[in-house]
Amino acid sequence: MDRDSVVASLLRRLETVSKLDPADIAAIRSLPIAVRHWAGARAIVSDGERPSECCLIVEGFCIRSKTTEAGQRQILSIHIPGDIPDLQSLHLHRMDHDLSTLVPSTLGFISHASLRTLTHARPNVADALWRDTLIDAAIFREWIVNVGQRPAPARLAHIVLELRERLLAIRGGAEPATFEFPLTQEQIGEALGITPVHANRIIRLLREDGIVDVSRGQVHVLDETRLAELAQFDDRYLHQDPAA
Amino acid sequence: MDRDSVVASLLRRLETVSKLDPADIAAIRSLPIAVRHWAGARAIVSDGERPSECCLIVEGFCIRSKTTEAGQRQILSIHIPGDIPDLQSLHLHRMDHDLSTLVPSTLGFISHASLRTLTHARPNVADALWRDTLIDAAIFREWIVNVGQRPAPARLAHIVLELRERLLAIRGGAEPATFEFPLTQEQIGEALGITPVHANRIIRLLREDGIVDVSRGQVHVLDETRLAELAQFDDRYLHQDPAA
DNA sequence: TCCTATCCTTAACCTTTGTTTGGAACCGGC
DNA sequence: GCCGGTTCCAAACAAAGGTTAAGGATAGGA
Structure with a gap:
């Protein structure tokens, strides 16, 4: 390097x-x-x-x-x-x-x-x-809003979309359907304010529902529309535009 | 003024x-x-x-x-x-x-x-x-820690002690047993990430337990020791010492 | 004074999340 | 190839918190 x-x-x-x-x-x-x-x-x-x-x-x-x-x-x-x-x-x-x-x-x-x-x-x-x-x-x-107001599946969806958005900003290109998310389920739980057991539950749920698959350190977006709807993600808070 | x-x-x-x-x-x-x-x-x-x-x-x-x-x-x-x-x-x-x-x-x-x-x-x-x-x-x-990790009564205790500490820093003096806390129960719920009904439940609980009384826009600390224990409050994160 | 808002209070019931536990899959090191 | 740890998965049960609903207190305005 x-x-x-x-x-x-x-x-x-x-x-x-x-x-x-x-x-x-x-x-x-x-x-x-x-x-x-x-x-x-x-x-x-x-x-x-x-x-x-x-x-x-x-x-x-x-x-x-x-x-x-x-x-x-x-x-x-x-x-x-x-x-x-x-x-x-x-x-x-x-x-x-x-x-x-x-x-x-x-x-x-x-x-x-x-x-x-x-x-x-x-x-x-x-x-x-x-x-x-x-x-x-x-x-x-x-x-704070994520942990305070959203139910666990929406919390995960939101965090996943935030990370994708931020990766996009430094790497450029189009929104990828697959990207790195190197957290164990225990760490996902620690980020969402839930137990690892419950993290496992909602990860499984989102996978079975065909919305998003979070596994082995990777995210695979299965249904862009329903994921966005679940997360209520609005990237304004990332303030990525220097002019705005 | x-x-x-x-x-x-x-x-x-x-x-x-x-x-x-x-x-x-x-x-x-x-x-x-x-x-x-x-x-x-x-x-x-x-x-x-x-x-x-x-x-x-x-x-x-x-x-x-x-x-x-x-x-x-x-x-x-x-x-x-x-x-x-x-x-x-x-x-x-x-x-x-x-x-x-x-x-x-x-x-x-x-x-x-x-x-x-x-x-x-x-x-x-x-x-x-x-x-x-x-x-x-x-x-x-x-x-984030408060809302993500602590049970509701501890969340309230923590927020109450934080506000007291910050008031103390601008007003000086000793830790008051009574001070202003001009939030309705609905707003307390919004700060803690719980519903107003549950906010009412835990306020009543803390009052009945003789730990702290939050009512009519005021806090009355009833048992300093048990409140501190419940809140696990450590003021280091407020960074109030310019030298530190 | 009454009227109306807002706030507080409480109860019954329901949903989400936590707890406990155990087993399966996987991985790096020996 | 085996072994010990981690990670993932899953089910049964318990607890915390959400929902709905409704009555009571309080305070300001007509």
């Missing part, structure tokens, strides 16, 4: 979401990034730590999660290449949740110091990164 | 959360703020709109909420004086949720233009406001 393609994954993401001029892009390109490989299902930063760098996902999938005193885990977000899932640590110094890989991943680490220098020198870049963290928050809001 | 005390509510909040130097404070003081009074239960900005100003709560209580196609409403956050609940609209131009008052409130409106000038001129202030939006996101994360 060469340097150029590492920065490219970040720029592709930022540019789908913000407008940057050539000088901003040049400044981002000159950021020092330390690339490291990570195994799957490993912690990157943990609750309570005080990281001194942020983590760019170059390749792979990561999740953020929180574990209650009672030992129950809630997955808060799923992250894909181009995301900086712990960008908030730039200003929130102590982690209030965990960040970990789902699958073997390539990560790029950028020091807080160099990010702070960059954002202070280039307010436009600061705005773009700020906006990125605000989109993160917009997705959290939608997840 | 004179100008000084309007800015003071903002500064008190920002200073519990970030470190500002005198020049930053002076710059914030010189922000043009238009003060207006709002009735209770009225929209301030609505889903889909493109506001050109942000709203500072000087006095009163506000909520943010989202309504699904099916017509169910989820309350996303509760806001108190000193908060700028729609600060995200500075970079996320189209609203993806509603902001409204709970009770008659005094609001200060600050134009995006003047905020953008300020943040570009003073990176420190930009960082403080950015941090504020990140704390907002940290609270969303905790709400």
Whole structure:
């Protein structure tokens, strides 16, 4: 993985979401990034730590999660290449949740110091990164709605369509009928706020109903129309258009 | 309500959360703020709109909420004086949720233009406001956990303790046994992701158990220890210490 | 004062989700 | 090829929460 393609994954993401001029892009390109490989299902930063760098996902999938005193885990977000899932640590110094890989991943680490220098020198870049963290928050809001208001099958449908939409934004092309979704049923349950047994029930249900097949780390959309109807998915909250 | 005390509510909040130097404070003081009074239960900005100003709560209580196609409403956050609940609209131009008052409130409106000038001129202030939006996101994360993992009585206990903690941060003093909580039972249900009938059930339960009494827009803590135990409340996610 | 809204309260019943448990399939390491 | 762990699948039962419905309290307005 060469340097150029590492920065490219970040720029592709930022540019789908913000407008940057050539000088901003040049400044981002000159950021020092330390690339490291990570195994799957490993912690990157943990609750309570005080990281001194942020983590760019170059390749792979990561999740953020929180574990209650009672030992129950809630997955808060799923992250894909181009995301900086712990960008908030730039200003929130102590982690209030965990960040970990789902699958073997390539990560790029950028020091807080160099990010702070960059954002202070280039307010436009600061705005773009700020906006990125605000989109993160917009997705959290939608997840509160998902977990709070929708019945379990609709929750799964919604999360699946959100991930597809976000993958589309960084990869381009048409809406694929099949795509990666590297969560076990237990993790799906943790993301939806249900038990693994119930996750299994609704996955089976959606498969038997010919709506969507979630299995072996993949999603196969079987009936586009009924899936959309079930999920009530409206991509406005992803704020993918820099002009809007 | 004179100008000084309007800015003071903002500064008190920002200073519990970030470190500002005198020049930053002076710059914030010189922000043009238009003060207006709002009735209770009225929209301030609505889903889909493109506001050109942000709203500072000087006095009163506000909520943010989202309504699904099916017509169910989820309350996303509760806001108190000193908060700028729609600060995200500075970079996320189209609203993806509603902001409204709970009770008659005094609001200060600050134009995006003047905020953008300020943040570009003073990176420190930009960082403080950015941090504020990140704390907002940290609270969303905790709400996902609340709604996703905790049983209904614990959800109510948690939300009640969160609000008390945040009121304490802007008002000072000791933890009060009684404080305002101006939500109807229907709204409590909307915040917890349960029906009003079930909200009533658990409110009664907590009252009969001598843990906490939530009624007529007020909270009376009856048993501090058992309430804390039920809520599993840990204030770290509020990030109230600028040094940490 | 009464009228009307809204809110709170309660009960009976139903649906979804959790719990417990056990077995089958799969996978990497030896 | 076997073994131990994980993942997936499934059924029976229990509990939490949703639905429907209706009466009672409270507060503001005519």
